[in-house]
Amino acid sequence: MLSVRAVVVDAARDQPRVREVAEPTAPAGGVVVRVMATGLCRSDWHGWAGHDEDIVFPHVPGHELAGVVAEVGAGVRHWRNGDRVTVPFVCGCGRCEWCRSGQAQVCPDQQQPGFTHWGSFAGYVALHSADTNLIAVPEQVSFAAAAGLGCRFATAYRALAGRARLAEGEWVTVIGAGGVGLSAVMIARALGGRVIAVDRNAEALAAAADLGAEHTLHAEPAVQRDHTRGADGLDIPAAVAGLTGGGSHVSVDAVGSEQTCADAILSLRRRGRHVQVGLLPPVDGHPRVPMARVIGWELDVLGSHGMAAADYPAMMALIEQGSLQPQRLIERTVGLGEAAELLPDFDRATVAGMTMIDPSR
Incomplete structure (x- = not known):
């Protein structure tokens, strides 16, 4: 054998x-x-x-x-x-x-x-x-x-183009600047979006800026469970609201934690769209999500689970053209x-x- x-x-x-x-x-x-x-x-x-x-x-x-x-x-x-x-x-x-x-x-x-x-x-x-x-x-x-297309890049592409239907000129907050987050930054810019990248790693934020993020925010793990303040005192949703005049049109959690999911949702403007890409492993039960904000501001919360082969041609064409x-x-x-x-x-x-x-x- x-x-x-x-x-x-x-x-x-x-x-x-x-x-x-x-x-x-x-x-x-x-x-x-x-x-x-x-x-x-x-x-x-x-x-x-x-x-x-x-x-x-x-x-x-x-x-x-x-x-x-x-x-x-x-x-x-x-x-x-x-x-x-x-x-x-x-x-x-x-x-x-x-x-x-x-x-x-x-x-x-x-x-x-x-x-x-x-x-x-x-x-x-x-x-x-x-x-x-x-x-x-x-x-x-x-x-x-x-x-790199099979999971992170294709998932980010479908999250923005297929699920959130990002329009030119809209603000996008991407939380997490790893593989899927940096993919989202690149794709959002190619689709005409304006990007804010959030991460704990300065090198990752530098990479996001190089890929076209207009603003980068350095986050730290939360000390308190109010889902807004990092250990360095930075209120991520408030910072995003200040940069965008009321919050992003679209947010993407590319990490997958109770903290990052909440920060992403709370970074949205009214009637914004959130796409959850990062997996949320259960810790002490299911992660808590700020549903009061989802209801009160009529936010859309969307899942994105990869992308079918049938949807690849449009993305592959942008790659062949050099846009991605x-x-x-x-x-x-x-x-x-x-x-x-x-x-x-x-x-x-x-x-x-x-x-x-x-x-x-």
């Missing part, structure tokens, strides 16, 4: 290890992809920490990927060995009403590499329903840039061994961009 190197987690919160595992085989309707690049994302940390009930250990993480088709399963019509491809992190079944209407990101029978089955922190990964989920990667788009440059978001590239070391502490990482993994290293 052939084997490949992979990052393996034997149990929730165990130290990941690199070892040889069996090479995957293509499922019916699916493919095996040789992984050329894969992203290390906060969602991978949530899976490692045991926050995702779909994960069965031992497990191989990894859900953002790009590579080359290496094996084609029975019934696949549109893909051949050697094709350059990427895939959304949510893979629809291709049969249900949601997939047939182009909304595979909410497919009730979805598969997610790195969550529902072994993922892309390996030399090869199996993917399901290839004709529904695979996306061709143009030659001029690097594998690393394409890998996801490669600028890549801060570093590491090998599998370093990725295994980084994963357990990734929730506390102070990266100012995306971390990419080259499985050949």
